[in-house]
Amino acid sequence: MPYEPPTHRVERSLRATTGAKIIAGVDEVGRGAWAGPVTVCAAITGLRRPPPTLTDSKLIPEPRRSELAAELSNWVTAYSLGHSSPQEIDEHGMTAALRLAAVRALEGLPQRPDAIILDGKHDYLGAPWRVRTVIKGDQTCVAVAAASVIAKVRRDEIMTELAPEHAEFAFQDNAGYPSPVHKAALEECGPTPHHRLSWSYMDALTRWKHLKRTRSEPTEQIGLF
Template sequence: MRDALADGGRPVRIAGVDEVGRGAWAGPVVVCAAVTDLGAPPVLRGRGDRTVALTDSKLLTAAHRASFAEVLPGWLAGHAIGASAPEEIDEVGMTEALRRAAVRALEALPHPPDVVILDGKHDFLRRPWRVRCEVKADQRSVTVAAASVLAKVHRDALMADLEDSCPGYGFADSAGYPSPVHQRALEESGPTPHHRLSWSYLDDLPRWRHLKKHRDPLAGEGQLSLL
């Protein structure tokens, strides 16, 4: 599980980390940590002579993401998924929930990484992890791109599985994001057990506003009051 960079002549194990679900109204936030070896990343065959390169999951079709998700585990030296459920997001806030999900993924790797590459400007991991933040890392680093694809495919499957227990919310299509179908179901039926109840969307739903959870700034992190 060694990546291409070196530190003082010693190979450095690098983990690419990416998340999905941060802005959704329902479902968990999911983080994947991925580590590559030195081999070239997999490439998919497109139409005709065209090929599809590994990149940010948002730039790939659902079919291409699914195809990459099948081959990436065999190419990666290791990967792991971590998540924070809606209840945890409501309890501790998104930044801390995201950090916890990332730590769960990193700690589940077969070997701890020496360096973690995060997509974006902000280091939500902090110590003791050695972190390098890169804007659009999921388009510049194949390791982060792999994490992006695996996190997206994993979370989309989780949300699709909720269709039977939560019909009408369109989770298979929206993945918990505010699509018109999702918003209409919320207005008519209210939030499900899979919704984040501290999110501001409840302010716009008079029938269900009483369910909103508020973190009490005087009670300390993790304390909730139901107002």
């Protein structure tokens, strides 16, 4: 399939229809992991031509992804990262944890965006943010693609930094996502403080399933909301 670079089509549409001048692309990484935080990046790019090969971070091989993240950190107008910990995910549920991480990212920007382009079809931000959801926005929208790459590389770095503490889990290779090595380590050693104890994988851990936490329903009653 030929490479189709992302464009500023959605940004231009928002400028024309809403008058928005500062537009942030927002994307998350880590939603489906067993361990580690969920990480959200908010990136403001303006309407400049992006670096070559920019697209959804999942489609970019290493080491190009790391190289591109370094380029983007200097190329974007501004970016900020927000995280929700495994404990916050267990306590509040994933939807609320995503919003918490996204608000942390957005509030870390030097200017409050007039509008936000959010990857996917579900608006987990809501009021008071002006949100445009875009399915496959990380492939089609420049700002969202930039956020995707920066978030992915930073979260991978976080998991690599945790790896020496828990060598059996090979976090440097699987970034906390399901893998045969990760599963075997869970069965043998049990979950670490970095694991999400409300996740369904805990049901299969005969020796450790007593540690499972009941996943909370999404809530709006946490700080920053």
